[in-house]
């Protein structure tokens with residue numbers, strides 16, 4: 403087998419430079435809470451493929467379901483010749499997502515595609531053009547979702563022009579907005595929408611209940627319910643992007659549940675199918691069914707192998723109670739992170755929920771973001787065998803997203819490496 407170093411050289415000649423990787427190590431196998439490269443080096447996994455392998459890599463039920471499906475048929479296209487597993491995934495999503503109303507779902511391939519379709523559905527159902535998004539938001543890399551995403555580098559730089567009718571308003575970001583309470587922060591955003599866009603022009607308000615790539619920003623309590631209430635009164639479709647927060651990651655099936663918010667539409671992907679590419683829009687039946695027959699779809703959307711994997715993943719989450727596992731991970735990790743923060747004036751905040759936690763790093767004694775220190779800590783973790791990710795508009799947030807099946811021993815070892823990296 404080629405070594406990681408050899409593969410890295412081959413890659414430089416074969417793979418476009420624009421596709422980056424966090425570590426220059428090439429994976430041989432992964433499972434539980436670890437990843438092993440082709441040289442036999444092991445990393446404790448605090449990334450889960452960016453919040454995807456919540457049930458772990460090659461989870462037994464997923465492997466079994468995928469194997470059985472591959473032997474039966476690999477693809478017919480649901481738009482040509484449909485099959486049961488697509489319907490079953492939609493039934494599961496309709497039942498699992500918050501909201502006691504009638505729902506429908508449609509399946510796609512990627513998170514960005516789900517977001518695009520949620521916007522299509524909201525525009526079609528309301529007959530309105532505008533979409534409201536938030537500072538620090540991340541919704542994907544396609545043309546419309548680049549417009550919806552806040553951060554320029556690396557996601558948008560020189561990739562425009564972008565889609566129109568997208569309006570950005572302030573997010574509740576307690577560390578950086580003077581600790582505005584949720585209701586006040588929501589009133590500020592709502593006033594901007596009403597004055598600058600006009601509520602009657604808004605099809606959808608799109609928000610991550612906890613922001614992912616934007617820095618694991620947790621809005622102040624009351625922010626999401628206030629926006630939900632305003633959207634209802636204004637006839638605006640409230641869309642929760644739960645692509646990173648969904649499927650037990652935050653200690654509930656979905657992060658919106660924490661404050662009892664019921665979105666009109668939810669976008670889902672990542673953790674849905676144990677690593678196979680699948681995404682969904684789930685929401686109110688009357689909105690979803692407003693679209694004409696043939697208006698939604700795509701060649702691979704709801705591919706049968708991905709659907710089999712999703713059903714097995716959902717079963718695994720239920721069987722192992724991975725929402726409770728996320729809460730346990732959050733409790734252990736939170737305690738260690740707060741201890742690190744107490745001894746390090748560069749840690750401005752520990753935040754997040756469940757197994758979606760982060761620390762924001764600043765120049766000690768200031769609120770100035772310190773992306774260089776953040777990168778250095780992350781690099782020290784990688785060198786010592788812990789896979790961590792950074793994020794944030796200012797690149798100064800270290801985020802932790804372990805698979806929810808990580809063992810106590812792996813979690814403890816990972817946190818030891820992290821503590822040592824902070825010195």
Ligand SMILES: Cc1ncc(COP(=O)(O)O)c(C=O)c1O
Nearest residue numbers: 512513514540541542614645646
């Ligand atoms: C909240 C959120 N929305 C959308 C996306 C885009 O998903 P994908 O990369 O599958 O297109 C992501 C990916 O990180 C995300 O975190």
